[in-house]
Amino acid sequence: MGRMLRLVFAIAGKDIRLELRTRTSLLSAAVFAALMLVVFNFARDPTAVATLDLAPSVLWVTVSFASVVAMNRAFTVERENAAFDGLLLAPVSRELLYVGKYLANLAFVLVVEAITLPLFVLFFNLDLGGAFPPLVLTLLLATAGFVAVGTLFSAMVAKTRFAELMLPILLLPFMVPPLIYAVKVTVPLLARRPLSEVIPGLNFLAVYDVVFLTLAILLFPAVVDE
Amino acid sequence: MPSADPPLVEARGLARRYGAVRALAGVDLTLRRGEVLLVLGPNGAGKSTLLRSLAGLLRPTAGTVAIDGRLLTREDPDARRPIGLLSHQSLLYDELTLMENLVLAGTLYDLPDPPALARAALAAQGLAQRADDRPRSLSRGMQQRAAIARALLHDPALLLLDEPFTGLDAVAGDRLRELLREHCTEGRGMVIVTHHAGEAWELATRVGVLLQGRWAFESPRPSDMAEFHRTYQELARG
Amino acid sequence: MTPDLGPAYAVIRRGLVLTILGIVGVGVVMLLAIQFTPVEARQGLAQKIFYIHVPSATVTLWIAMPLTGLASCLYLWLHDLRFDRFAAVSAEVASVFCLVVLTTGPIWAKPIWGTWWTWDGRLTLTLFLFFLLLGYHTLRAAVRDPVERGRFSAVISIMGVVLVPFIHLSVYLWRGLHPQPIVMKPSAPSLPPEMLRTLLIGIAVFILMYAGMVTLRYGIQLVRDVREAADAA
Numbered sequence: 001m002g003r004m005l006r007l008v009f010a011i012a013g014k015d016i017r018l019e020l021r022t023r024t025s026l027l028s029a030a031v032f033a034a035l036m037l038v039v040f041n042f043a044r045d046p047t048a049v050a051t052l053d054l055a056p057s058v059l060w061v062t063v064s065f066a067s068v069v070a071m072n073r074a075f076t077v078e079r080e081n082a083a084f085d086g087l088l089l090a091p092v093s094r095e096l097l098y099v100g101k102y103l104a105n106l107a108f109v110l111v112v113e114a115i116t117l118p119l120f121v122l123f124f125n126l127d128l129g130g131a132f133p134p135l136v137l138t139l140l141l142a143t144a145g146f147v148a149v150g151t152l153f154s155a156m157v158a159k160t161r162f163a164e165l166m167l168p169i170l171l172l173p174f175m176v177p178p179l180i181y182a183v184k185v186t187v188p189l190l191a192r193r194p195l196s197e198v199i200p201g202l203n204f205l206a207v208y209d210v211v212f213l214t215l216a217i218l219l220f221p222a223v224v225d226e
Numbered sequence: 227m228p229s230a231d232p233p234l235v236e237a238r239g240l241a242r243r244y245g246a247v248r249a250l251a252g253v254d255l256t257l258r259r260g261e262v263l264l265v266l267g268p269n270g271a272g273k274s275t276l277l278r279s280l281a282g283l284l285r286p287t288a289g290t291v292a293i294d295g296r297l298l299t300r301e302d303p304d305a306r307r308p309i310g311l312l313s314h315q316s317l318l319y320d321e322l323t324l325m326e327n328l329v330l331a332g333t334l335y336d337l338p339d340p341p342a343l344a345r346a347a348l349a350a351q352g353l354a355q356r357a358d359d360r361p362r363s364l365s366r367g368m369q370q371r372a373a374i375a376r377a378l379l380h381d382p383a384l385l386l387l388d389e390p391f392t393g394l395d396a397v398a399g400d401r402l403r404e405l406l407r408e409h410c411t412e413g414r415g416m417v418i419v420t421h422h423a424g425e426a427w428e429l430a431t432r433v434g435v436l437l438q439g440r441w442a443f444e445s446p447r448p449s450d451m452a453e454f455h456r457t458y459q460e461l462a463r464g
Numbered sequence: 465m466t467p468d469l470g471p472a473y474a475v476i477r478r479g480l481v482l483t484i485l486g487i488v489g490v491g492v493v494m495l496l497a498i499q500f501t502p503v504e505a506r507q508g509l510a511q512k513i514f515y516i517h518v519p520s521a522t523v524t525l526w527i528a529m530p531l532t533g534l535a536s537c538l539y540l541w542l543h544d545l546r547f548d549r550f551a552a553v554s555a556e557v558a559s560v561f562c563l564v565v566l567t568t569g570p571i572w573a574k575p576i577w578g579t580w581w582t583w584d585g586r587l588t589l590t591l592f593l594f595f596l597l598l599g600y601h602t603l604r605a606a607v608r609d610p611v612e613r614g615r616f617s618a619v620i621s622i623m624g625v626v627l628v629p630f631i632h633l634s635v636y637l638w639r640g641l642h643p644q645p646i647v648m649k650p651s652a653p654s655l656p657p658e659m660l661r662t663l664l665i666g667i668a669v670f671i672l673m674y675a676g677m678v679t680l681r682y683g684i685q686l687v688r689d690v691r692e693a694a695d696a697a
Binding site: 007017018021077086092093226 | 278281282283284285300303304305306307309311313315316317318319321322326330331333334335336376
Binding site for chain 2: 543609610611692693695
């Protein structure tokens, strides 16, 4: 068990260190998110649509798109370096490789969200108060789900010609259920509805996470083993 | 006298298809400890495919590979432990320092005290001064030495080399030959894929020529290199 | 070397026969729908398209997708490219049927509800299915090596098949509806026996169409693959 953790953190740490050195995708993703929020703000008619109706959709669409930008990086790095062979050669099971990659990707996307959420609150003039912790929980649950699928898919598309385009094409249908449920949970949260109303939605997100994380771990060896 | 231990490498009936193309069409290979096999052949003969199959990086469409008696399968990652690879693409991350690269490798192979071993490995290659530099700031010869440090870090019993002399000048080439000579002892074996027999002739105990995915020639190293060259030209001409 | 295409051509012939039977069957269903089935009270004549719309959706969802997923699993397990060929062909036919659903939907919706598109559960689910299938075909087109293409396609198709129930649930949640059985409960509160009969015949016909088109397309692909193998040898 200790060995597994050590390996997973070594692999995840390597990816995080690489990203900090090059700083390309996190920066792009954060800028992209900020830009989207600004555009959404200007694009709406403040007299026509109530902020609270629009805000959750804006948040989640922004988060989704920025995540795809952040995740694309994970395997292009390996491909550029041809260093992935080094990971495949080692006596490390493919499942552990996936978990390491997954944790790194999760960290990237959570950083983007950590930048996006305050901007969101600022631009939309929201007063979160007690809704903040459940909102963060929702963010975590939804993110865990589509990063699981994104990590698996980016391993596949890294080898294809149009990697940057392929990942969104393949990933977006898989982001829809977490997106819908996240919005469904965010709306009552922002309207300060009681927590009991959002529990079913959070349960759904958790189920989605468990199912797709498990499936991704099972299918990852088929993707990377030639 | 044949030993009771399993051979270091035992490959039987290796075949690998890419769609309609047969990269390997039934290759047997037995390598005992202490042996060095030189693999020659024209481009597209299947040399890299063979090496990658022996490394466990490619799953053959037919046939098996056993390292030290253990079958290379997806379910048994440990079977890969005795394997080291020196490819013409280095297995190093460009944006990590040499130390970071080697410490990562040490962790992946469950070595005790990876930083100390990494430092020692770099020192052995004369790279102690460059330990905190990144691969891209090194010359080709030094990059090769860094790659060697990584490959030998976990003291692999089986060393697989894919055209290791490519791009090296005479001095670097001699150095590599010397290093490989030292490395190849009773307990270790090597498979060297190369374009020119002369590059590693002295090291080899066996020589094989791969043509269109099959052995066209495979035997203990002939004593006369010039004669072998003639044979090789004829075979390559078809 | 001329390859032996005999068996492949036999498959094409069989597929052609089944497909033609299927087309005839569709004609029969339309005939039944127009002449021998009562006109639905509220929706009038436009409702007749229901007998094409629903069977297409049913066969796509309950036959084409599961079979594609199953073939993908079998390919990953047994590494036999025939399963990959079947999965790809089944996915193509599923895409065609999706298009049928997505075009008959608006044709049905316009006269009745006044809009071309409704975000109704079945239509929305089919739209997402179509996007999944587009992603599947795009990925296949981007990968050159057949073995790798087979593996990647299988992974995407298995993930996609598991996603379908999640989309189903989230779409209905979004619309605020309770999940309804798609097939047996159309907008009418209860289904008169003649309607039910025509519907069931419609489903059977579309199953026949699926089998025919898959066989036909499989045969064509088989011819291509055999020719390519012979050229490379």
